[in-house]
Amino acid sequence: DARVTQTPRHKVTEMGQEVTMRCQPILGHNTVFWYRQTMMQGLELLAYFRNRAPLDDSGMPKDRFSAEMPDATLATLKIQPSEPRDSAVYFCASGLVRGNEQFFGPGTRLTVL
Amino acid sequence: AQSVAQPEDQVNVAEGNPLTVKCTYSVSGNPYLFWYVQYPNRGLQFLLKYITGDNLVKGSYGFEAEFNKSQTSFHLKKPSALVSDSALYFCAVRDKGYSTLTFGKGTMLLVSP
Numbered sequence: 619d620a621r622v623t624q625t626p627r628h629k630v631t632e633m634g635q636e637v638t639m640r641c642q643p644i645l646g647h648n649t650v651f652w653y654r655q656t657m658m659q660g661l662e663l664l665a666y667f668r669n670r671a672p673l674d675d676s677g678m679p680k681d682r683f684s685a686e687m688p689d690a691t692l693a694t695l696k697i698q699p700s701e702p703r704d705s706a707v708y709f710c711a712s713g714l715v716r717g718n719e720q721f722f723g724p725g726t727r728l729t730v731l
Numbered sequence: 732a733q734s735v736a737q738p739e740d741q742v743n744v745a746e747g748n749p750l751t752v753k754c755t756y757s758v759s760g761n762p763y764l765f766w767y768v769q770y771p772n773r774g775l776q777f778l779l780k781y782i783t784g785d786n787l788v789k790g791s792y793g794f795e796a797e798f799n800k801s802q803t804s805f806h807l808k809k810p811s812a813l814v815s816d817s818a819l820y821f822c823a824v825r826d827k828g829y830s831t832l833t834f835g836k837g838t839m840l841l842v843s844p
Contacts, residue, residue, distance in 0.1 A: 660836040722774035
């Protein structure tokens with residue numbers, strides 16, 4: 619049963635610390651998305667990769683957030699330095715360019731104190 | 732630009748009764764429309780999609796949705812609700828010329844026994 623995996627599932631850190639979230643997309647999928655979910659803002663798209671190339675990161679605060687795909691099996695989202703307002707659930711999703719559905723991982727719940 | 736509106740923050744229905752969760756959309760071209768469900772502490776799960784063809788789309792867990800082009804709506808329906816259907820439901824749209832989905836704010840469905 620192919621699924622998107624994310625690590626860690628939960629992360630508590632202090633303001634100013636670096637946070638790295640990892641995502642393993644479904645094997646064979648060539649699009650990867652990072653979303654942030656909060657009660658106030660709902661689900662926000664942070665970044666979008668196609669064939670490992672970043673195509674859209676307009677939703678991401680550039681000064682502290684960065685997203686990469688070192689290889690086809692790993693996507694990372696980093697926050698440095700982290701701030702309390704970054705507390706949220708971060709989801710990774712993957713799909714096919716010619717498909718339409720996105721398949722979501724279980725999320726990383728981040729708490730920045 | 733593409734957008735989605737889910738006008739109800741919460742829908743309450745008794746078990747066994749029919750349910751409807753509303754969604755309206757705005758795109759410049761032909762829409763691709765989706766419904767996702769999110770259970771507590773889980774990622775989003777794909778329920779169904781409309782790309783082309785019949786306006787009534789059937790999906791997982793007995794859900795269906797009706798595409799109405801004139802009203803720009805894509806309401807989610809189920810003939811008989813179950814308590815286990817209680818969850819957060821998201822409508823999403825993708826303009827054919829876009830690569831990314833735009834999600835609504837979500838509607839919490841509460842089914843009472």
